[in-house]
Structure formats: C-alpha cells, structure tokens
Amino acid sequence: MAIRPKSAKSRPRVEVKERKPSSNQQPAKGKLGIMIPGMGAVATTFVAGVEAIRKGIAKPIGSLTQMGTVRLGKRTEGRSPKIKEFLPLAGLDDLVFTGWDIFEDDMYAAATKAGVLDRYLLEQIAPFLKSVKPRKAVFDHNYVKRIDGPNVKKGKNKMDLAEQLRDDIREFKKSSGATRLVTIWCGSTETFIEPTAAHQSVKAFEKALTHNDENIAPSMIYAYAALSEGIPFANGAPNLTVDIPAMRELSKTKEAPICGKDFKTGQTLMKTILAPGFKARLLGVSGWYSTNILGNRDGEVLDDPGSFKTKEESKLGVLDHILQPELYPDLYKDIFHKVRINYYPPRGDNKEGWDNIDIFGWLGYPMQIKVDFLCRDSILAAPIVLDLVLFLDLAKRTPELRGIGIQEWLSFYFKSPMTAPGLYPEHDLFIQMMKLKNTLRHLRGEELITHLGLEYYD
Numbered sequence: 001m002a003i004r005p006k007s008a009k010s011r012p013r014v015e016v017k018e019r020k021p022s023s024n025q026q027p028a029k030g031k032l033g034i035m036i037p038g039m040g041a042v043a044t045t046f047v048a049g050v051e052a053i054r055k056g057i058a059k060p061i062g063s064l065t066q067m068g069t070v071r072l073g074k075r076t077e078g079r080s081p082k083i084k085e086f087l088p089l090a091g092l093d094d095l096v097f098t099g100w101d102i103f104e105d106d107m108y109a110a111a112t113k114a115g116v117l118d119r120y121l122l123e124q125i126a127p128f129l130k131s132v133k134p135r136k137a138v139f140d141h142n143y144v145k146r147i148d149g150p151n152v153k154k155g156k157n158k159m160d161l162a163e164q165l166r167d168d169i170r171e172f173k174k175s176s177g178a179t180r181l182v183t184i185w186c187g188s189t190e191t192f193i194e195p196t197a198a199h200q201s202v203k204a205f206e207k208a209l210t211h212n213d214e215n216i217a218p219s220m221i222y223a224y225a226a227l228s229e230g231i232p233f234a235n236g237a238p239n240l241t242v243d244i245p246a247m248r249e250l251s252k253t254k255e256a257p258i259c260g261k262d263f264k265t266g267q268t269l270m271k272t273i274l275a276p277g278f279k280a281r282l283l284g285v286s287g288w289y290s291t292n293i294l295g296n297r298d299g300e301v302l303d304d305p306g307s308f309k310t311k312e313e314s315k316l317g318v319l320d321h322i323l324q325p326e327l328y329p330d331l332y333k334d335i336f337h338k339v340r341i342n343y344y345p346p347r348g349d350n351k352e353g354w355d356n357i358d359i360f361g362w363l364g365y366p367m368q369i370k371v372d373f374l375c376r377d378s379i380l381a382a383p384i385v386l387d388l389v390l391f392l393d394l395a396k397r398t399p400e401l402r403g404i405g406i407q408e409w410l411s412f413y414f415k416s417p418m419t420a421p422g423l424y425p426e427h428d429l430f431i432q433m434m435k436l437k438n439t440l441r442h443l444r445g446e447e448l449i450t451h452l453g454l455e456y457y458d
Contacts, residue, residue: 025088025443026397030179032090033172034389035231036099037222038187039134040297041349042236042263044111045378046186046385047097047132051125054092058121062383064412065089065390070437072446074455087440088397089390096176099186100168100222101134102149110134114296116349116378135168138218143190145304147297158216159209165225180396182389183226184234185241185260188297190217191306195244202253205246223247227256232392234410235260236385243418251405257395259388259407262415264429265380267292267353268318270373272429275322278359284331286366287358288319291340294351294377300343312339317416321427351377384413398443409439 036043052058053066060066065084072079072086083089097107105113108129111122122129136153138161155161173181196215198208205224208216219241226233227242227250235241235258242251242258251258264272267290278285316339325332355371391410395401411417412432417425426432438448 024399025394028088028090028094028180028393028397031094031096031177032389032393033176033178033181034095034097035169035172035181035183035226036097036186037101037137037183037219038185039099039101039103039105039107039110039132040186040188041114041116041378042381042385043099043186044107044114044129045116046382047107048111048117048122048125048129049382050092050095050386051128052121055125057124060092060383060386062380063386064383064436065387066092066383070440071449072441075453076456083440086444087394090180090393095389096178097132098168098172098176099132099134100137100165102137102139102147102151104134104149104151106130106134107132114349114378116376138165138221140218142214143217144188144301145191145306146300147188157210157212158221159206162209162221162225162228165222166229169225169229169231180393181226181229181231182234182392182396183222183231184385184389184392185219185222185236185239186385187219187237188301189237190219190239191304192309193217193240195240199240199244199246202246202249205244205250217241220244220247223258224250227251227254227258230254230256232257232396234258234388234392236263236381236388238262238416245421248405248421252403255396255402257392257402257407258405258418259392259410260414260416260418263381263384264413264415265377265384266351266373266375267355268415269380269429270353270355270371271318272322272427272432274357274369274371275319276428276430279323279328279331282328282331284360284364285319285323285335285357286360287336287338287356289336289338289356290353291342292351292353293342293344293347294349295343295345295347296349296351296377298377300345308341312341317425318427321425349376349378351375388413400443409436412436 053060068083069080070083070086108126111117111129134151136151139152141148153161153164155164193215198204198213198215217239219239223233223242233242238261242260316337319337323332353373357369359369360366395407406418408419411426419425441448
C-alpha cells in the first residue's frame with residue numbers, strides 16, 4: 001500500500017521569510033567542472049550527449065536549460081526568451097568532466113558496454129570519451145550487493161576516504177583549469193537505511209567517519225567531501241545521501257547548494273503527469289499497479305531487496321502527496337498502490353514501465369487506464385543531469401540561493417524532492433514547473449506569473 005503523509009495537524013510549523021528579488025548573479029566566467037560518482041549508463045549518455053551537441057551532431061532534446069523558454073510579463077507583451085539567454089548559465093563549451101567508478105573503463109568503453117548510444121555516434125566522439133578516465137571510487141559492498149569492481153580506494157577509515165576524495169577534487173580543479181565545480185551522483189541505488197545519531201550534525205558525522213560507522217554510506221562520503229570544498233551536490237538516486245541534518249548544516253555553512261532525490265524519468269514521470277489530471281477532474285482512483293522490467297546495471301542493483309526498498313520508498317510516496325487522500329477521502333482514501341521492479345537482462349537500458357490504473361467517475365462507475373511506456377531510461381535522465389549541474393552552478397553564483405541549502409525549486413527533476421524539515425514535498429509536475437520558472441523570474445527581478453488574467457478583461 002502507499003505510504004501516507006503526515007496529516008496537516010501533525011506537521012511541524014515551518015517559518016516563512018519574505019524574500020526580495022535578486023538580479024545580482026555572478027557571471028559564469030571560466031570552465032565549469034562536472035564531477036560524477038558513477039560512470040555508468042546515465043553518466044556516459046550525459047557526457048557523450050554534451051560532446052555530440054558541442055560538435056553539432058545532435059540537439060539537446062529534453063533539456064529545459066538549452067531548449068526551454070520562460071514567459072515574462074503579460075501574454076500581450078510577447079516576451080518569452082530562452083532560459084539560457086535569460087540567465088547567466090554556463091555554456092556547454094565551458095564544461096569539463098571527471099568521475100569515479102569501481103570499474104576501470106574510460107567513458108568510451110563504459111558507454112559501449114552500456115549500449116545506450118549507437119556505435120556510429122560514439123565513434124564520432126571517441127577521442128574525447130576516451131580522455132575521461134575514472135578515478136578510484138569509494139565503495140562498500142554492504143550498500144550495493146549485486147556488483148563489485150577493482151577500481152576502489154583503500155583507507156584507514158571513512159574520514160581518510162573522504163580526504164582522498166577531497167584531494168581528487170582539488171587535483172581535478174587544478175588540472176582541468178575549472179573555476180567552479182559541481183558534483184552529481186549518478187551511481188547505483190544504495191541499500192535502504194534510516195537516519196541515525198551519526199547523521200544529526202556535522203560534528204557527529206565527522207566522528208562517525210573517523211570511527212568507520214556502518215551507517216555512513218559511500219554516497220554520503222562523496223557528499224561530505226564535495227560540500228566541505230564548497231561544491232554543490234545533486235543526488236540522482238533515492239539514497240539518503242544529502243537528505244540528513246548533517247549535510248543540510250554543511251551545505252549552509254559552506255554555501256554549497258544541494259538537491260535530490262532520484263531522477264524523475266520513466267514510470268514516475270508518467271505518474272506525476274497523469275495523477276494531477278485525475279485530481280483536477282476529481283476522478284477517483286481505487287488502485288494503481290506498476291511494474292517495470294529493465295536490464296542495465298541499475299536493474300541488476302535493484303534486484304537486491306535492500307536497494308529495491310530504497311527505490312520503492314521513493315516511488316510510493318508520489319501518489320499520496322499529489323492526490324492528498326486526507327483532503328479527498330471519497331476519491332483516494334482506499335487506493336491500493338503497488339510497485340514492482342524486475343531485472344530482465346535482455347531489455348538492457350530500454351526499460352518498460354507498465355501501469356494498470358483503476359479509476360472511477362460520476363456516481364462511482366469504474367473505468368480503467370493502461371499505460372505501457374517503453375522508455376530509454378538514460379536518454380530521459382541525461383538532460384536532467386545537464387539541467388541540474390547548470391542550475392546548481394547558477395545557485396552557487398546567486399547570493400540569495402547559495403546559503404539556503406536545499407534548492408526546492410529543482411523538485412521538477414526528482415521523484416522524491418528534498419524540502420525543508422517539516423514541509424511536505426510538491427510532486428505535481430506542473431506545479432513544480434511553475435515553481436521553477438517563477439524562481440527564475442524572481443532571480444531576475446521579473447514579475448511572477450500567477451495565471452489569474454483578470455486584467456485582460458477590464
């Protein structure tokens with residue numbers, strides 16, 4: 001069954017502060033270094049795609065920063081500039097890359113093995129991809145049980161591993177000539193854990209690192225290293241990673257923006273499109289059965305019950321937060337929500353998400369909707385990665401954003417968006433888009449769009 005959110009009465013109060021518009025973002029001067037833990041299908045598809053676009057071989061389909069527009073002012077004004085022209089975003093030609101992985105394959109070999117992109121495309125950018133080689137990774141087999149690899153760091157404790165990562169970061173910045181850096185987790189889903197005392201403050205976390213606390217996951221070590229260097233961090237998996245008090249504290253102290261969790265790509269993307277439509281028309285939902293088959297490394301990792309539990313938690317919360325059964329009990333109180341993920345190697349990265357949705361309408365008469373989404377998971381994820389690194393870099397260069405920690409305005413890209421403690425997440429894709437674009441307008445001192453529109457009829 002779906003996980004129920006806390007009732008409005010039990011939610012802690014969140015202090016709301018009035019904010020004034022800020023249009024003083026620092027310019028995007030110099031190179032932007034992108035650091036990626038996990039150089040598998042998503043990471044290689046992203047990096048290969050950026051290089052193909054730079055060479056004029058392909059277009060950045062799916063990227064809001066590259067192809068999207070933002071309406072300014074009234075509809076009668078006709079002002080809708082491209083987002084990349086409206087804001088001082090880094091240009092694609094200024095991006096440089098590095099990463100960590102437990103396997104020793106460079107990005108060309110890794111992309112070839114992933115099988116997402118065809119050989120004809122990869123051959124045209126092979127020299128560049130071969131130049132991006134993985135650094136030794138921080139890895140703990142207890143957190144990802146279905147895979148193992150030789151390219152792994154050794155250290156006397158987890159703090160030592162964090163210091164090795166910080167050395168990698170400094171070396172990359174120096175050798176690449178990057179003036180700014182962003183880290184984005186594209187690694188595997190880790191086994192499910194809940195916050196413990198070790199996660200409650202930076203002091204407690206650093207003590208836990210020194211004592212090799214088993215509750216410190218590899219992704220947290222990467223996040224700690226990046227944030228300690230003042231570098232923004234995005235979490236593309238459903239792991240806790242930066243969604244703990246210690247990381248929120250460190251993010252604010254170091255003015256290193258954070259966001260997550262879990263890239264919103266296939267089946268959950270469809271849920272956040274369809275569910276708002278049912279709610280808008282006040283159609284009831286009695287059941288939503290979802291199953292997936294996929295055969296890439298992600299599918300292999302999720303074949304482990306612990307890793308699947310982490311993913312399941314991320315996927316199940318979406319419907320309750322959108323449909324709000326506590327407000328609409330006649331429509332959604334008794335919804336049966338089931339999620340399954342099955343590892344099926346022949347499918348590779350071409351995931352299939354199948355949904356059976358039982359709905360009911362006027363006078364309670366039942367209807368059904370079937371969705372069969374044959375998607376390419378990494379093709380959907382790659383533009384998300386691009387947008388997130390560019391927007392996080394923007395946040396780092398924006399005084400109003402860099403010190404607040406969680407960048408909730410980027411919820412549009414995530415299955416399980418991070419929020420301020422006590423604040424429920426917004427999952428509705430269309431509300432998320434409005435929030436994102438209104439944030440961009442706010443940053444440039446433009447009027448926010450409410451869609452009221454009464455002034456057109458005065």
